[in-house]
Amino acid sequence: MMRQFTDERIILLLLEHAQWTALLSLIAFAGGAMLGLAVTVMRVAPSKALNRAGMVYTGLIQSTPLLMMLFLVFFGLPLAGVNVDAWTAATVSLVLFASAFLADIWRGAIEAVGRGQWEAARALGLTFLQSFRLVIAPQALRMALPPTVGFSVQVVKGTALTSIIGFVELTKAGTMLNNVTFRPFFVFSVVAAIYFAMCFPLSLWARHLERRLHGAHTS
Amino acid sequence: MEYRLQFREVWNNFDLLLWGAAYSLILCILAGIVGLALGIIAAETRRTGPGWARMLVAAYVEAIRNTPFIVQLFFLFFGLSSAGLRLSPEAAAAIALTVNIGAYFCEIVRAGLEAIPRGQIEAARALGLRDWRIFRAIVLPPALSQAYPALTSQFVLVFLGSAVISQISAPDLTFQAQFLQSRTFRAFEIYFVVTGMYVAMALGFKLLFAQAERRLFPWKGVR
Numbered sequence: 001m002m003r004q005f006t007d008e009r010i011i012l013l014l015l016e017h018a019q020w021t022a023l024l025s026l027i028a029f030a031g032g033a034m035l036g037l038a039v040t041v042m043r044v045a046p047s048k049a050l051n052r053a054g055m056v057y058t059g060l061i062q063s064t065p066l067l068m069m070l071f072l073v074f075f076g077l078p079l080a081g082v083n084v085d086a087w088t089a090a091t092v093s094l095v096l097f098a099s100a101f102l103a104d105i106w107r108g109a110i111e112a113v114g115r116g117q118w119e120a121a122r123a124l125g126l127t128f129l130q131s132f133r134l135v136i137a138p139q140a141l142r143m144a145l146p147p148t149v150g151f152s153v154q155v156v157k158g159t160a161l162t163s164i165i166g167f168v169e170l171t172k173a174g175t176m177l178n179n180v181t182f183r184p185f186f187v188f189s190v191v192a193a194i195y196f197a198m199c200f201p202l203s204l205w206a207r208h209l210e211r212r213l214h215g216a217h218t219s
Numbered sequence: 220m221e222y223r224l225q226f227r228e229v230w231n232n233f234d235l236l237l238w239g240a241a242y243s244l245i246l247c248i249l250a251g252i253v254g255l256a257l258g259i260i261a262a263e264t265r266r267t268g269p270g271w272a273r274m275l276v277a278a279y280v281e282a283i284r285n286t287p288f289i290v291q292l293f294f295l296f297f298g299l300s301s302a303g304l305r306l307s308p309e310a311a312a313a314i315a316l317t318v319n320i321g322a323y324f325c326e327i328v329r330a331g332l333e334a335i336p337r338g339q340i341e342a343a344r345a346l347g348l349r350d351w352r353i354f355r356a357i358v359l360p361p362a363l364s365q366a367y368p369a370l371t372s373q374f375v376l377v378f379l380g381s382a383v384i385s386q387i388s389a390p391d392l393t394f395q396a397q398f399l400q401s402r403t404f405r406a407f408e409i410y411f412v413v414t415g416m417y418v419a420m421a422l423g424f425k426l427l428f429a430q431a432e433r434r435l436f437p438w439k440g441v442r
Contacts, residue, residue: 160287184297
């Protein structure tokens, strides 16, 4: 039985489950970006109440361990009558997690654009949302891109925690394979290597973008 | 049938959660202090060390920053014990946290060190200061003062991420919560209260760090 798990077979199985890590990361990032954009708009909107609500939202989520969010969603939603499996709980928690951090990054980029741009846009008769979409966002985007790409690494790494509530992705596949093969050194080395292969290019890309941004500033 | 929230079990065992919280706090603060020393040494090595040492530090930093903490923890606890280095859960958790925080701190401190104008170092050298004194008195304080916001927010992130050490049975707050849950089955109530404790501690850290900044770096002015 145990002989079935040759080195190649372990690696193949882990790679297979890395697809779930990749898929979950993509969904979390996309969902987090959409929700994060809404929160960003709240934070820069011309309404004190909305600003404060956005601030409480990001502050609260950024002060909560991702693991606790997973537990709360996983054990909490069923109490409200919503049946959740590990996949749903993982997606919901990661989207919330990503949205709060992205909203904070983007708010920073927007504030760096400068008030004068807002005032000029509003003076031209654009509404708040028009100014945001046509004048502010395009300028903020350039500055927001490097840290946004950098944060995607945190999302990929964050998906590893979903293994704890039983979602079978790369880390969970690693612990399961370790349980049958008793070769933790090899199994977790491969798991780490696969995560590295996913995250390192993103890190390099973020660094490249950052360097280009700063280069553009000084020249 | 409607579920009724019941917090009695949580309050009855609240001392257990407090012990867990104290464990999380103390472990992370120790890891933060040792990790800061590690980060400073690694950052200076990466700047001025010999080529092989620079490569080594770069590999360490990238390996840690591009893999999940939980995998580092499992590798250390399960992987190394199978290779002959047996670690207790507490020791593995402490080492993993320190190594993890050290890598992030290295990058942050390095950025701070690079921002020091060369002229200041040259001026110090012209005054006859030794290398060690230059580093300690001229280079490090402004570098740390510049790195301070990033260092402290990274520390809070690592503190929140430390919940994961419960998975190798290090008796932190999350571990006690899971233990309590297995006995009382009041999962949501327990995690709700424990989340509140984490939020309170994280906000407490942020407040404390903001207060400490002016004390630590009086030349920085009002922020």
